[in-house]
Amino acid sequence: MSTTVPVRLPDSGYDIVVGAGVLDALDDHLPVPTHATRVALVTNATVGELHGASAAAALERLGLGVETIEVPDGEQAKSLDTLAMLYHRFAAMPLRRDDLVAALGGGVVGDLAGFAAATWHRGVAVAQLPTTVLAQVDAAIGGKTGVNLPEGKNLVGAFHQPRVVLADTATLSTLPARELRAGLGEAVKHGFIADPRVLELLEERPDDAVAGDPEVLTELVVRGAAVKARIVAADEREAGERALLNYGHTIGHAIEALTDYARYRHGEAVALGMVAAARVGESMGMSQPGLTERTVALLDSLGLPTGGLRLDPAGVWEALGRDKKARGGVRMVLCREPGVAELVSDPTRAQVDAAVAALAR
Ligand SMILES: NC(=O)c1ccc[n+]([C@@H]2O[C@H](COP(=O)([O-])OP(=O)(O)OC[C@H]3O[C@@H](n4cnc5c(N)ncnc54)[C@H](O)[C@@H]3O)[C@@H](O)[C@H]2O)c1
Ligand SMILES: O=C(O)C(=O)C[C@@H](O)[C@H](O)[C@H](O)COP(=O)(O)O
Numbered sequence: 513m514s515t516t517v518p519v520r521l522p523d524s525g526y527d528i529v530v531g532a533g534v535l536d537a538l539d540d541h542l543p544v545p546t547h548a549t550r551v552a553l554v555t556n557a558t559v560g561e562l563h564g565a566s567a568a569a570a571l572e573r574l575g576l577g578v579e580t581i582e583v584p585d586g587e588q589a590k591s592l593d594t595l596a597m598l599y600h601r602f603a604a605m606p607l608r609r610d611d612l613v614a615a616l617g618g619g620v621v622g623d624l625a626g627f628a629a630a631t632w633h634r635g636v637a638v639a640q641l642p643t644t645v646l647a648q649v650d651a652a653i654g655g656k657t658g659v660n661l662p663e664g665k666n667l668v669g670a671f672h673q674p675r676v677v678l679a680d681t682a683t684l685s686t687l688p689a690r691e692l693r694a695g696l697g698e699a700v701k702h703g704f705i706a707d708p709r710v711l712e713l714l715e716e717r718p719d720d721a722v723a724g725d726p727e728v729l730t731e732l733v734v735r736g737a738a739v740k741a742r743i744v745a746a747d748e749r750e751a752g753e754r755a756l757l758n759y760g761h762t763i764g765h766a767i768e769a770l771t772d773y774a775r776y777r778h779g780e781a782v783a784l785g786m787v788a789a790a791r792v793g794e795s796m797g798m799s800q801p802g803l804t805e806r807t808v809a810l811l812d813s814l815g816l817p818t819g820g821l822r823l824d825p826a827g828v829w830e831a832l833g834r835d836k837k838a839r840g841g842v843r844m845v846l847c848r849e850p851g852v853a854e855l856v857s858d859p860t861r862a863q864v865d866a867a868v869a870a871l872a873r
């Protein structure tokens with residue numbers, strides 16, 4: 513059984529299909545470009561070994577010649593070097609403008625392959641086949657693609673919507689525990705910005721979520737898809753409301769860059785970023801009193817980091833100035849109360865420094 517969440521954009525659209533086994537039925541769900549003859553199936557060795565064969569078989573059933581391209585595993589591979597490697601492999605195929613890229617893996621593969629597709633021949637079609645909780649609740653949806661620089665997260669990128677997102681929840685059974693927990697960080701974010709039911713579900717069943725209970729994960733993926741589909745349909749290119757999806761990311765991204773993309777998984781950095789954002793919000797008198805306490809309690813119960821991190825406050829403030837939301841000064845998303853968030857322009861250096869210092873506890 514699968515659930516389909518449509519993403520309705522002003523002049524196009526696509527489906528997010530969620531369910532156990534949907535990858536095996538990829539040929540039923542993927543609208544193949546009319547003249548496509550080849551597909552670059554971008555994955556990494558870990559995911560390729562586990563789930564590559566079923567994706568490749570379904571793509572072959574569509575009559576496509578499949579070239580599997582493995583990128584290195586890990587956040588540090590979301591780089592200009594890996595991107596260059598992808599372009600050279602596309603050239604060798606050759607991958608033509610009517611062909612297709614399929615991204616099979618977590619958010620790293622999705623962002624990299626998506627950006628390669630956005631820029632190859634000025635844009636070829638891409639199918640997102642996410643295999644992590646994080647990519648299924650968030651990264652595969654909405655068309656943000658890109659790579660990191662040492663200077664900052666996702667500083668190079670493009671909006672490039674996929675033709676379809678197939679979130680096969682059965683693939684999540686092979687996910688390492690730490691990666692599963694990291695993905696819950698983005699689900700919690702959806703709860704705080706738009707869907708408090710996600711918070712209630714995770715507060716009621718934290719152990720089931722962490723253990724990968726299929727019913728809980730499927731509800732989180734469907735709810736995440738619904739949140740992203742609604743926000744992206746309203747504001748595809750982040751002129752306004754889409755910035756809310758950046759809750760926890762302003763300081764979270766700074767943490768990732770300042771720790772060389774090596775210490776924390778993205779979802780863990782977002783968890784720390786949400787704790788800091790809740791503290792900034794409470795200190796500004798904008799967030800509901802107790803928001804920080806609720807955030808920390810929930811993230812702790814999910815095994816996500818909420819402290820234990822010493823950062824140079826000046827380094828964080830500089831990174832905040834390079835954030836893509838910055839306009840003349842630092843801007844960050846704060847949560848008024850669960851389900852209600854806002855992009856604010858006036859957090860002071862002192863408020864941010866205090867929240868960053870509190871992460872050391
Ligand atoms: N484009 C967006 O809108 C968006 C949204 C959120 C996050 N992101 C990006 O996503 C990235 C993080 O994604 P992630 O957390 O999925 O990390 P990831 O892609 O590094 O995957 C995590 C790990 O899990 C492994 N893995 C993936 N699927 C597996 C499976 N089914 N079984 C076993 N192992 C599996 C991977 O090999 C990797 O080691 C970050 O770069 C972040 O910036 C993008
Ligand atoms: O889809 C969005 O919009 C998001 O902000 C989702 C985030 O979870 C994601 O990490 C995104 O890649 C951040 O984008 P950026 O524009 O801050 O680089």
Ligand SMILES: [Zn+2]
Pocket residue numbers: 650698761778782
């Ligand atoms: Zn994110």
